[in-house]
Amino acid sequence: MQHDSDGPDLRKEWLHQRTYGALTRFHDTTPMIYRKAIDVPTEVTEWVAGWGGSSLFLTGAIGVGKTHTAWETCRRWLKAFYGPDRAWNGAANIYTYRSTALFDALRPDGPDDVRRTLIKTLQDADLVFVDDLAAAKVTEWTQERLFEIFDERYINRRPVIVTSDVLPPELGPVTGPRVASRLGEMCGSSVVLMEGDDRRRGEAA
Ligand SMILES: Nc1ncnc2c1ncn2[C@@H]1O[C@H](COP(=O)(O)OP(=O)(O)O)[C@@H](O)[C@H]1O
Numbered sequence: 001m002q003h004d005s006d007g008p009d010l011r012k013e014w015l016h017q018r019t020y021g022a023l024t025r026f027h028d029t030t031p032m033i034y035r036k037a038i039d040v041p042t043e044v045t046e047w048v049a050g051w052g053g054s055s056l057f058l059t060g061a062i063g064v065g066k067t068h069t070a071w072e073t074c075r076r077w078l079k080a081f082y083g084p085d086r087a088w089n090g091a092a093n094i095y096t097y098r099s100t101a102l103f104d105a106l107r108p109d110g111p112d113d114v115r116r117t118l119i120k121t122l123q124d125a126d127l128v129f130v131d132d133l134a135a136a137k138v139t140e141w142t143q144e145r146l147f148e149i150f151d152e153r154y155i156n157r158r159p160v161i162v163t164s165d166v167l168p169p170e171l172g173p174v175t176g177p178r179v180a181s182r183l184g185e186m187c188g189s190s191v192v193l194m195e196g197d198d199r200r201r202g203e204a205a
């Protein structure tokens with residue numbers, strides 16, 4: 001750690017710059033409506049603070065705020081990643097995918113090398129957020145690719161954030177039973193049931 005010799009103030013300033021840069025870059029990739037800072041459930045705050053290898057599963061009906069909460073969680077996770085409680089271990093790699101786009105990218109008809117690179121990237125990333133996991137049906141072939149990603153993350157205790165309107169055990173028909181079972185284990189007690197009215201309907205009214 002070359003920066004230890006720089007003294008606490010310089011190191012603090014350097015980390016601050018790093019955090020600011022990472023958050024700015026993340027902000028730029030965040031869809032417009034999810035950029036606003038929002039409050040999150042206590043379980044989410046605890047998950048961010050916990051830094052275990054566990055994953056986070058946000059579930060609930062359409063419009064309760066799962067996706068927005070997940071983006072906010074990613075921001076808080078990024079801040080914590082660069083926080084004073086963690087040793088510096090390189091820049092944060094965080095990937096966010098809607099499940100439909102992810103499944104498309106994993107399909108067998110695309111170029112092999114592109115798909116292999118994507119799978120490796122998602123296996124190794126510090127955090128992967130998959131939005132709306134039950135939204136699309138996948139073929140058995142794509143389920144196998146998903147399993148490659150989730151199993152590698154599972155055995156290395158690398159976290160994922162998943163939003164879905166169904167619970168992990170009910171994901172089987174979409175992701176295949178093996179991914180559903182891994183996810184259940186990875187999320188453990190960090191399965192957050194979000195409740196409330198459809199916020200979108202409130203807006204439209
Ligand atoms: N805690 C919150 N405070 C204010 N607005 C929110 C909050 N959570 C979600 N929203 C807004 O409500 C709408 C629906 O949220 P979204 O996260 O897309 O729901 P879901 O993913 O559960 O279908 C979005 O416009 C979002 O910006």
Ligand SMILES: [Mg+2]
Pocket residue numbers: 066067068131132163
């Ligand atoms: Mg959503």
